[in-house]
Amino acid sequence: MAGYVAGVDLGGTKIYTVLANREGEIVAEVKVPTGAGWGYRQVLDRIAETVDAVCDRAGVSLDAVAAVGAGAPGPLDPRTGVVHQAPNLGWRDVPFRDDLAARLGRPVYLENDANLGALGEYTFGTGRGCSEMVFVTVSTGIGGGLILHGEIYGGAGGGAGEIGHIKVVPGGPRCGCGGRGCLEAVASGTAIARRAREFITAGAGSEILARADGEAEKVTAVTVAAAARAGDPDARAILDEAAGHLGTGLAVVVNLLNPELVVLGGGVMKSGKLFWEPLDRSLREQALEAAYRRVCLMPGALGGRVSALGAVALARRGIGIQSGG
Secondary structure (H helix, E strand, O other), X not given: OOOEXXXXXXXXXXXXXXXXXXXXXXXXXXXXXXXXXXXXXXXXXXXXXXXXXXXXXXXXXXXHEEEEEEEEOOOEEOOOOEEEEEOOOOEEEEOHHHHHHHHHOOOEEEEEHHHHHHHXXXXXXXXXXXXXXXXXXXXXXXXXXXXXXXXXXXOOOOOOOOHHHOEOOOOOOEOOOOOEOEHHXXXXXXXXXXXXXXXXXXXXXXXXXXXXXXXXXXXXXXXHHHHHHOOOHHHXXXXXXXXXXXXXXXXXXXXXXXXXXXXXXXXXXXXXXXXXXXXHHHHHHHOOHHHHHHOEEEXXXXXXXXXXXXXXXXXXXXXXXXXXX
C-alpha cells in the first residue's frame, strides 16, 4: 500500500498542505494564498497544485499518496462531502470532496477545520491518551471540536461543536452569525480589539493607543495583550472581561459533556496568564464542582499545524491506520 497521506488546511486566505509518511511524520509542507476571488474551480486547482508540490519536495509521486484529508471552513457534511456555506470563500453547497478527489485521482476525506483541530491534538498533540476531549481555538473567531469516545462528534448534520455561538451575553454585541451576545462576539480576538477601541473612544486605554502608534483602527488583540503586560489597567480589564466570558461558555460545555480535557489554541491564548488566570477563575466559579475537578485545561501543542495534522489523521483513519488516543 502507498505509504503517504496528504493533509490540506483550506482557509479564506491561505492553503496549507503537508505530506506525512506512514508514521504520521511531516516530510514536506507548502503554504500558498487561497485566491478565493478566482472562483471555486481555480481554488480546487490551487489545492491540487499544493499536493503535487509537497510530493515533489519529498521526492515521491502522487501515486505514493494513499489518501488526502482536507479541512474546510464553514458548515459542511463530511458524509456527503458537501460544503454548505463558506462565506470567506464565496461557496455554497459545493461537492468539494468529490470534486477534489476527481481532480487528484485519490480518495479524499473531508471535515470541518475546527473538528480537524480537535483530531490533530487528539492524535498528535496535547490530547494523546485522552478519549473525551474538547478543542477550542480562540483567534479571529472562536471555533470548537469534540472528541467523544475517541471519535469526532459531528452531531446530526456535522455541525456539532459550534462553541463560539453559545449565547453568553443576552442582547450583547452582534455576531457574524447574525445573533447577539455569542461567545465569539465577546471573547474572540476581534471582540477584544473592538472593546479596546470602545475604551479609546471613551478616553481610556492610553497605553493600548500608544502601542498602536496612536491609531485606534490599528488596535488588535496582540496590542491589548502587550499593553496589559506593560501594566495598563484598561487592557487588563478588557482581557479579564473576555476571559470571563470564555469561562462562561466553557462552563456550559464542561457541565454538558464532562470532558477529561479542554485544549485551548489560537492566538488569543498566547496572552499568557493574564488571560488564562481569569478564564480558569470564571470556569471554576460557574462549572459544577465535580465537573470542574475532573477537567484539565491545557494549551494546544501543534500551533498553526493543528488542522493540517488533523487532516493527516483523518486520511490515516480513512485508510485504516489508527493512532493517538
